[in-house]
Amino acid sequence: MKRRKAIRNIVLFSLGTGIIYSCKDKYEAIKQLHLKHLIIDTKQLDILDDLSRLIVPLQNIPELADHTALPFIMNMVEHVFEEKDRQAFMKGYQSWDQEILSIKGRAFSAMKIEEKQQLLSEVNEESLKASQELYTVFNTVKEKSIQYLTTSEYYQRKVNYYQMAPGKFKGDVLLVDLKNKNDE
Amino acid sequence: MSEVNFEAIVIGAGMSGSWVAKELCDNGVKTLLLDRGPEVKHLRDYPTASKYPWEFEYRGALSNDHVKNNPIVSECYAYKDGATHFFVEDDVQPYTQRQPFEWIKGYQVGGKSLLWARQTQRWSKYDFNTPYTNQFGISWPIDYDDLAPWYSHVEKFVGISGEKDGLDVLPDGEFLPAKEITAVDKHLRSIVKENYKDRHVIYARCAHLTEPREIHRKQGRGQCQNRTVCERGCPFGGYFSANSSTIPWAQRTGNLTLRADAVVHSVLYDEQTGKANGVKVIDANSKEEFDYYADAVFLNAGAINSVAILLNSRSSRYPNGLGNDNGLLGKYFGFHNYRARISADCPGFEDRVMDGRSPTNVYMPRYVNINRQSETFKGAYGVAIYTARYRKQETKRLGQDLLNDLLKDKNFMPWTIYSMMMGETLPKEENMISLNENKVDQFGIPLVHFNVGYDDNDEKMMEHFYQQWEEIYDKAGFTNIQRIDTGQPPGRDIHEMGGARMGKDPNDSVLNKNNQLHTVENVYVSDGACMTSTSYQNPSLTYMALAARAANHFLKSRK
Incomplete structure (x- = not known):
């Protein structure tokens, strides 16, 4: 009896304060963030995960250390965003599936990949009539996924040719020479 | 020498205080160097110095809670993830104000020498003379010729990268080679040269070792690697900080006692001798009180804290603060007006880029109100000029197309210019x-x-700057010219100065020409508090030169 009550309390606590996690390990990294402001369930995480992978498919870059930007996105929204932006983002993902259902007659989570891609193209072109919060989610996921990639070690080293201690600074270089140097 | 008795006490182990300590210790003076912050030892205490950008959790951003809890210091350009531990959080030492003032503090051994912008332009004779000749201040008790040898003395030790420009508005110094400037910098320089006899775009002199000399190697410092994360501490000692240079140098003499976590409450005054005889200190951690004694006391705690310590040093002889017979201590407090900026795009250099990162920029020294007041406003301004061309990220598309754009992209944004x-x-x-x-x-x-604010003269100067630089940008062919007024309150410039100004007359100043209190000759104030006027240059080089000069005056007076 005591055990049953304890389990019920844990469930109630989880409902009140944060994430309900499935037994899957897929979102372990997010669980480790111990989010306090963002309340999200696994279905909503699945939607955000889908969005992130479809908008910037990091899973297609084998050299990347992590193939998902989702933990980074959630961490940035949780800790760096201002309260009103965080609230807009949360409202947006909590109503995302329902809003898409009411617009398209089919929930986002029930769509095939091609349908999802088509829908996201409409959002990207701002041709979908949808709430501000839905656009907040889309723009946040896109912007933060790009940030995650472009500040990653892989991108900084391989694309941006970042060096911690570059030594010399050359102020006036021909673009063609820089490209040739980087291509070497 | 007991544990509490010294020949000299220096309050503040930052830019100027470390210079006093170095000069005294080099000459055999048993010196106690106090700092209210914790010890920061070169190399050992730079925890983020070698962190890569991708190792920061928020990739350079600060958490919203952090910004909300620190609205003042968060406005500082150098207050970044990776450097916040070298700043003081807002609630640690609160203050009150009549008008908004942003007091940016860096309390640790080394102070803000770890965080400064490393710009090191000398003052010229005009900077010393025009407050008096153009009738907006009292006469400085020294002029450029008095300070010039001390500028040289400091520059040789610190290591200044610069070019010999031959300008009387910005005297040359002891320079290491300059770094390169950009294609747009060069263009602007030639346009200005063609169109204005009185204006010059020069390489901004900076405290970076471009070609270390023997004196720098003796300090254990090496060449600047253009990392441009200086505010985290430089493991190469590539730029000057007290931590990498003057403090370890003074320690090696065996004459220095460094006491961190020591908050100075007041300077002790001996009514019988009419001199200061020590300082009262509170341990920052235990709150225990200690008294230390010495023949001379140097205040180098930063302009605000040095003045505050003197005001709090009350005795029956000086009920309003040490040396404050005329009631001027704390008054004539100054800062620099950094509100006005102007930006533009720079077409015509599409085939040019930069390779690497530079810790400095180009600069235009004063060009108005030189020999006489020629404008509707008083005082002078200089201009810091930043040009850059950044990579462009093509982010319009989605999915694999977007990924391809991001990965293959080697396009660049247009060149931009930003002048302050x-x-x-x-x-x-x-x-x-x-x-x-x-x-x-x-x-x-x-x-x-604080009761510190802008006035009508500042507004007039800004309008002059905008008009002049719109014209310069236009002549240079720059487009999309934008005036910017940041509206920032005084203090964010972090060039606080004055409050215990030097002067010839004890009736209208607090310090004499040697940085001594007029009426208490064994108390020296040789940080920003001593400044009679502000001029416009980044002031640290001048503080260091004044500090070295004051220390050597003390040495000479003992002989």
Whole structure:
């Protein structure tokens, strides 16, 4: 009896304060963030995960250390965003599936990949009539996924040719020479 | 020498205090160097110096909670993830104010020498003379010729990268080679040369070792690697900081005692001798009180804290603060007006880029109000000029197309230019700091109260800058010219100065020509508090030169 009550309390606590996690390990990294402001369930995480992978498919870059930007996105929204932006983002993902259902007659989570891609193209072109919060989610996921990639070690080293201690600074270089140097 | 008796006490182990300590220790003076912050040892205490950008959790951003809890210091350009531990959080030493003032503090051994912008332009004879000749201040008790040898003395040790420009408005110094400038910098320089006889775009002299000399190697410092993360501490010692240079140098003499976590409450005054005889210190951690004694006391705690310590040093002889017979201590407090900026795009250089990163920029020294007041405003301004061309990220598309754009992209944005007015503010009695007698800090020391603001002269100067630079940009072919007024309150420039100004007359100043209190000759104030006027240059080089000069005056007076 005591055990049953304890389990019920844990469930109630989880409902009140944060994430309900499935037994899957897929979102372990997010669980480790111990989010306090963002309340999200696994279905909503699945939607955000889908969005992130479809908008910037990091899973297609084998050299990347992590193939998902989702933990980074959630961490940035949780800790760096201002309260009103965080609230807009949360409202947006909590109503995302329902809003898409009411617009398209089919929930986002029930769509095939091609349908999802088509829908996201409409959002990207701002041709979908949808709430501000839905656009907040889309723009946040896109912007933060790009940030995650472009500040990653892989991108900084391989694309941006970042060096911690570059030594010399050359102020006036021909673009063609820089490209040739980087291509070497 | 006992544990509490020294020949000299220096309050503040930052830019100027470390210079006093170095000069004294080099000459055999047993010196106690106090700092209210914790010890920061070169190399050992730079925890983020070698972190890569991708190792920061928020990729360079600060958490919203952090910004909300620190609205003042968060406005500082160098307050970044990776450097916040070298700043003081807002609630640690609160203050009161009549008008908004942003007091940016860096309390640790080394102080803000770890965080400074490393710009090192000398003052010229015009900077010393025009406050008096153009009738907006009292006469400095020294002129350029008095300070020039000390500038050289400091520059050789610090290591200054620069070019010999031959300008009387910005005298040359002891320079290491300059770094390269950009294609747009070169273009602007030639346009200005063609169109203006009185204006010059020069390489901004900076405290970076471009070609270390023997004296720098003796300090254990190496060449600047253009990392441009200087505010985290430089493991190469590539730029000057007290931590990498003057403090370890002084320690090696065996004459220095360094005491961190030592909050100075007041300077002790001996009524019988009419001299200071030590300082009262509160341990920052235990709150225990200690007295230390010495033949001379040097205040180098930063302009605000040095003035506050003097105001709090009360005795029956000096009930309003040590050396404050004329009631001017805390008054004529100054800063630099950094509100005005102007930006533009720079077409025509599409085939040019930069390779790497530079810790400095180009610069235009003063060009108005030189020999006489030629404009509707008083004082001078210089201009810091930043040009850059950044990579462009094509982010319009989605999915694999977007990924391809991001990965293959080697396009660049247009060149941009951003110029910032560095404006002299006029010495005014009503711009002042004082002690709030009704509120104390965690050490029982009265809070500092600020009454510091802009005036009509600052607005006129900004308008002049905007008009002149719109014209310059236009002649250079720049487009999309935008005036910017940041609206920032005084203080964010972090060039606080004055409050214990030097002067010839004890009736209108606090310090004499040697940085001594007029009436207490064994107390020296040789940080920003001593400044009679502000001119417009980044002031640290001048503080260091004045500090070295004051220390050597003390040495000479002992012989």
